[in-house]
Amino acid sequence: MHRFANPARFMRIAEPILPWTSVGALAAILLALYFGIFDSPADYQQGETVRIMYVHVPAAWMALFAYTLMALASGSFLIWKHPLADLSAQAAAPIGAGFTAIALVTGALWGQPMWGTWWVWDARLTSVLILFFLYLGYMALVNGFDDPERGSRMGAILALVGFINVPIIKFSVDWWNTLHQPASISRLDAPAIDTSMLIPLLLMAIGFKLFFISILILRIKIQLLKKRIRSIQLTH
Amino acid sequence: MTPKRRRLTMVGLGLLMIAAATALALNAFEDTLVFFYSPTDLIDTKTNPKKQIRVGGLVEEKSLLKSNDGLSVSFTITDLDNSLPVIFKGALPDLFREGQGVVAEGYLVGGLFQAKHVLAKHDENYMPKEVADSLKKSGKWKGGNKQ
Incomplete structure (x- = not known):
């Protein structure tokens, strides 16, 4: 892993991947x-309402995946002290926050017709709302110090603590006991979803993941370029 | 110990402490984290009739009755061991049906639950109608809803 922590080497690998992940994301x-x-x-x-699941569930998966990546980085x-690890964590945060917001909004739109309520304070819904605030808090904290190094360190600690x-x-x-139903896919026996419904669900999950990778690479690239501009300006 | 090893140990120990603290806290708040009680939970616990609580379970088959004026309904919530009669005035959610999961919010007054809100709970099974029908026909149905 440490071999790839070099920014130049990272860009040499990530740059050729980017067009594939972008096209793949769009297609999926x-x-x-x-x-x-x-x-x-x-x-x-549930009738036709079940189609909300094809956006809601993959978005919720990505919300958890992006946070896990952010905590690892x-x-x-x-x-x-890999600078690239800090960059990836900071690059992942707004994408993860976006997916969390999508999961929360589509969840409310789904809850209203099915459960009879937009929102309840059950353990699942509340903990996902906390996840959203952790993302926002991380982004605020990272940018909240005059010394960016200090902001990175504080943000990294928050990301790790919030991983719980x-x-x-x-x-x-x-x-x-929650109003939200238990997981359908990660059950030990067969998933409780019919194959015809599993296809759009998994396709969307693949699409979201490729989209995430594409945006992550772009965001890291922008930050690396910004750093280079700053160092050039300082030397002149 | 190199600084790197020291930082690794510190981060590891820190995470362990946070995990332990969270586990203890969640364990202590167990009762308030539960979104609803089952009818069995309510048998032994003393409840305040002036305090709003939530009861969840399945709507017992053939227990749904509509009043003559059509405004209020009564049904029984069961967890298959014990059950609790509920009365409710208002609109029921679309998914409300006998045999389906439900959460009622309201007051328990003398063994009768007076619901202010009724929420439908759905299970984790998703399939088209034809598949559900054929599963029921072949006796392989595992879901909670046996209509």
Whole structure:
């Protein structure tokens, strides 16, 4: 892993990947939308409303994935002081916050017709809202110091402390009575979703992941270029 | 110990402490983290009739009754061990049906639950209607809803 922590080497690998992940993301999301809207059945209980799942669930997965990545990068920044680790954590935060917001909004839109309420303070919904605030808090903290090095360190500590929330979100539906139903995909027996509905769900998950990688590479690249501009300005 | 090893140990120890503290805190707040009680939970606990609580479970089959004026309904919430009669005045959510999960919010007064809000709970099974029908026909149905 440490071999790739060199910014120049990272860009040499990431730059050629970028067009593939971008095109792949667009293709997977369009395919997922096609299957999700036109070529998948209505649910036996929920009817057409079930289609919200094809956006809601992959967005929620990405919200957890981006935070996990952010916490890992923050940890390796604190321990090994890799500047690239700090950059990736900072680059991942707004993307993760965006996916969390999508999950919260689509969840409310889904909850209103199905549960009969936009929002309840059950363990799952509340812990995801906390995740959203952790993202916002991280972004504010990182930029809240005159010394950017200090901001990075403070943000990394917050990201690590907040990581405890990720397993809480995942297992909240098993540990406590919640209005939110338990997981369908990661059950030990077969997933509780019919194959015709699994196709758009997994396609969207792949699309979101590729989208995340593309934006992450772009954001890291911008930060690296900004750093170079700053150092050039300082030397002249 | 190199500085790197020291930082690694510190971060590891710190995370361990936070995990332990969170586990203890969550354990202590167990009761308030629960979104609803089951009818069995309510048998032994003394509840204040003036305090709003939530009860969850399945709507018992053939227990749904509409009043003559059509405004209020009564049904029974069961956790398959114990059950609790509920009365409610208002609009029920779309997913509300007998055999389906439900969470009622209101006051427990003398063994009768007076609901102010009723929320439908759905399970984690997603499938088209034809698949659900054929599963029920072949006796392989595992869901909670046996209509």
